[in-house]
Amino acid sequence: MRILIDKKGNKYLTGEEDLHTNLGYIKKEDIKNSSNGQIIKTHMGSEFTVLKPNLNDYIDIMERRCSIILPKDIGIIIANTSLGCGQRVVEAGTGSGATALYFGNIVGPNGEVYTYEVREDFAEIAEKNIMAFGQENVTVKCKDIYDGIDESELDLVFLDLPKPWDVVESAAKSLKSGGYLAAYNPYIEQVFTLHKVLKKFGFSNLKSIECILREIEVKAKGTRPKTRMVGHTGYLTFARFL
């Protein structure tokens, strides 16, 4: 799989046809005969670089039917749960598969990610996205996670769905001692209920945070935060099963 990227960072998935963009078109033969890192020009002279997509490139261009967790939150989830090589993860819901792909990338070939999605149409898209990227350590399961978790000896249970508290009891049975439950939730009321249930089922080290990110605009006139920013994504809750 290869993509083309223009000077502004816009990414284009290449296929079996000519590529038409508003910067001009590139013939399919030129794309086919190019190698990674090579610069090719459209008929209007605009330059595009040929790249093998990394995970962020791929997530930008893959099919998406619902919103995905942003890198600012993904990074915090990975760091706070000590996620790494060879670990076992269950996550739900899959959505388009972005979070599952990040987890699969981090746990590596010796790790395993099982991702539950209740909607058949979403599960199909996610499966297609994950397979096309070649992330073989991720398994998509079209299942309602409120019915329970099949896997055991888990290092992390990650939840991005409306009622994470309904998964806490089965997470407690499926996590290794020392493993983490983490949840991403848009509403503070969800955080409140989740804390109550986490305590009931013996989880400890409870922590909830929100990441507010400001991008810095660097211009000849001056450097300052951008005037527009993402005001809210989700609250992140972490708990440890000891």
Ligand code: SAH
């Ligand atoms: N974290 C994902 C997005 C998840 S969107 C990403 O970054 O790409 C939330 C998903 O949870 C939706 O697709 C929804 O269908 C699914 N979902 C909701 N309840 C569920 C349940 N009980 N079991 C499994 N999936 C569920």
